[in-house]
Amino acid sequence: MFVKSLLFLGSFKLEISQKFYNSDFLTHPLEIISTLTYIGTSSFCETREIANTNGLAPFVRSTYRMIRIDANTRKPLELPQPMREMYDARNKETPFAMRKLTRPDVHSIDIHYTIQESDLDSQNHTSWITYIKLCLRACRRGTDLKAFPTPLLQIIDNGIKEFEIRYENEALLNEDVIIYAWQTTESDQLGFEISKGADVCIQATMTFYRSSWKDSKMESTASKM
Numbered sequence: 001m002f003v004k005s006l007l008f009l010g011s012f013k014l015e016i017s018q019k020f021y022n023s024d025f026l027t028h029p030l031e032i033i034s035t036l037t038y039i040g041t042s043s044f045c046e047t048r049e050i051a052n053t054n055g056l057a058p059f060v061r062s063t064y065r066m067i068r069i070d071a072n073t074r075k076p077l078e079l080p081q082p083m084r085e086m087y088d089a090r091n092k093e094t095p096f097a098m099r100k101l102t103r104p105d106v107h108s109i110d111i112h113y114t115i116q117e118s119d120l121d122s123q124n125h126t127s128w129i130t131y132i133k134l135c136l137r138a139c140r141r142g143t144d145l146k147a148f149p150t151p152l153l154q155i156i157d158n159g160i161k162e163f164e165i166r167y168e169n170e171a172l173l174n175e176d177v178i179i180y181a182w183q184t185t186e187s188d189q190l191g192f193e194i195s196k197g198a199d200v201c202i203q204a205t206m207t208f209y210r211s212s213w214k215d216s217k218m219e220s221t222a223s224k225m
Contacts, residue, residue, distance in 0.1 A: 159213065
């Protein structure tokens, strides 16, 4: 009997080089390199890098873990045997998964939001990109209200260095969620949680550069003089 399945995004990580914030660097021809780094019973991990064709280090790297699930029960399903056999060597690697956060009782920001039709994907569930946009919204709100500690507020404009997110539960149309944001134990990092009642939908972290790319460029130039 044919069982309809879906691929569920379990975790996602985006690493951004400071060169990304230099528009001159982005004028060169680009290439995307995709590498399968892990394959297990029901999930696989892949890394994609965007780099210049001139051989310089990649300026954007994304890593994600996809999980095959039953379309009805949402339980994990085994990946096709031919796929697992083809990439058998990859199952000895460590699968990527974002660590679980503990949301503090006292947080800087909480925003109430109702899922809109424009937030949904083709399966009528909240799109993974919607959750990222909501985290960015909470970051902007906290910055505008100066709700985060001053040292963190001073580096947010330097640009995002790393963004990591884990997906746990789905949110549907017209359901109410709360977006929480706070500074983690790291002075350059925000933590996020989006919850629906007692269920956690996602958790995420956003790490910022401690200095701007302009400062880095000046320091690099000075070192060559």
